[in-house]
Amino acid sequence: MLATEQTVVLPDRVTSFTAVCHACLEEQLATLEEDSWIGARVSGELWLEDDTGWATCARGHRVRLIRAGRSGEHLLGSRYG
């Protein structure tokens, strides 16, 4: 299990995304479902006027969204901490 929350950084002018949910991935690796990572996806949207937001994967893991190059960028320092 991940000890910290996930963060997805969206480039400027990007409003929607699909990424791998690492929390799902960790769970699936733990149960040796080796090929199922393809289903470990999280999709979300972040409006252009927003710097931060949240997305939730199909299994309910929360993912923090940060707009790159804006005020949220300082938060990246905690990404791997």
Ligand SMILES: [Zn+2]
């Ligand atoms: Zn998940």
